[in-house]
Amino acid sequence: MPRTGLLQLSMLAAILVPVAASAETTIVVSSWAPPTHTINANVWPAWAGMVEKATGGRVRVKIEYGLAPPPAQFDIILDGAADATWMFHGYNPGRFVATQLVELPGNTAGAEAVSAAYWQVHERYLSAADEHRGVKLIGLTAHGPGHLHTREPVAALDEVEGLKIRVGGGVSSDIAERLGIIGVNVPAPQVYETVASGVADGVLMPMETKQSFRLAEVAPYTLELPGGFYNGSFAFIMNQDTFDSLSPEDQEALMSVSGIELSKLAGRAWEKADEEGVEFAIGEGNTFTLADEAVIAEFRDRTEDIRQTVIERIDGLGIDAEAALADLQALSAHPD
Known part of the structure; x- marks a missing residue:
């Protein structure tokens, strides 16, 4: 060439x-x-x-x-x-x-199983x-179960009435209303300064936020419920x-x-x-209180109508919400 x-x-x-x-x-x-x-x-x-x-x-x-x-x-x-x-x-x-x-409380399966079930449902x-x-x-x-993290110790639901608690919206806002909580709506990146400044007395968030959003510093007391107060979608x-x-x-x-x-x-x-958040918070001297049977029963009594409210909202979209919820629970409990 x-x-x-x-x-x-x-x-x-x-x-x-x-x-x-x-x-x-x-x-x-x-x-x-x-x-x-x-x-x-x-x-x-x-x-x-x-x-x-x-x-x-x-x-x-x-x-x-x-x-x-x-x-x-x-x-x-x-x-x-x-x-x-x-x-x-x-x-x-x-x-x-x-x-x-998926935000309804009470699902005790892990976040991986719930997330997989959520996609399928x-x-x-x-x-x-x-x-x-x-x-x-x-x-x-x-995310994992959302729990109550506060500036001061809380062991009973009557102690949260009137408190200003950060909520993310959705079902968590419904839960807060039933518990007599004054909801403070701010995005997650603002929770540290919101609690540190006293604008809020605490937050409803999962355990991982103890570390990721530094809640261990400003909300060292946690009230845990089996399955959480809510789940985040x-x-x-x-x-x-x-x-x-x-x-x-x-x-x-x-x-x-x-x-x-x-x-x-x-x-x-x-x-x-969540596991790392708990370990971190323990290292920081945080206190965790597992709700006793009386608190669990009271929570269910005060929030039992939320399930039906959510079912009706979703039914209004032309979806069989009861069937969807049953599938979500079954798939979460028995993942592939």
Whole structure:
């Protein structure tokens, strides 16, 4: 081949190599908790590795912080300001109703089992409400049982009446109302200063927050209920256009490590984080009080109508809520 031909081929190769390298897709994840929080430190990195492996390196994941406050996460994904996020349903009152099914207290299964069951029940029942319309749902999870963490000791429910307690919304707000609590609605990243400043007397949150949101420092007393006062519902979502821009092969690969797999991954992380949160709080000298039978019975009496209220809300969406709840409980108790 003439030298000029070789030169032309070399130039063409030099042009094509950068094009091929830029063909990979980077999914920008918007996150809102501290980088040390288990979702950011463990779940997103693990999922990123799974996605990269499943797609042969064609799809990668990058986490960005501070793109929007927690209540705005759904909308920034809907608008395309970021490609993916995790969101707490309770921050959007009235927007998510079917998801309240998993928030009901009393499920004593672990977060991994509950999260896996949640995904399956959503696929079978709750998806009919189409509450995540406009975005691609890639996972669902419920954190561990939410307990009462306070500035001062609390051992009985009559002691919480009139207290200002941070709640996240959804069923936890219903619970607070039945217990005579004055609900303080602030996103999780603001709980430390809210309690430290005395704006709130305590919080309803899972054990992992003792460490992740530094509650061990400002709310050293915890009242525990079997199954918790409530459970928190979260979704992992993607911008629909971003998902659609992937090749069919990469869409299938991404979903093969999402759905129930991502849900279980998050559930395992919550469980481990709760254990670490308790260990950390004990090391900080925190006090844990397990509710006695009288407190448990009183809690059930004062909140028993919430179950029916949630059932009726979901029935109103055209979903058989009783069947969905029965499946959620059965699948949680006997995971695959």
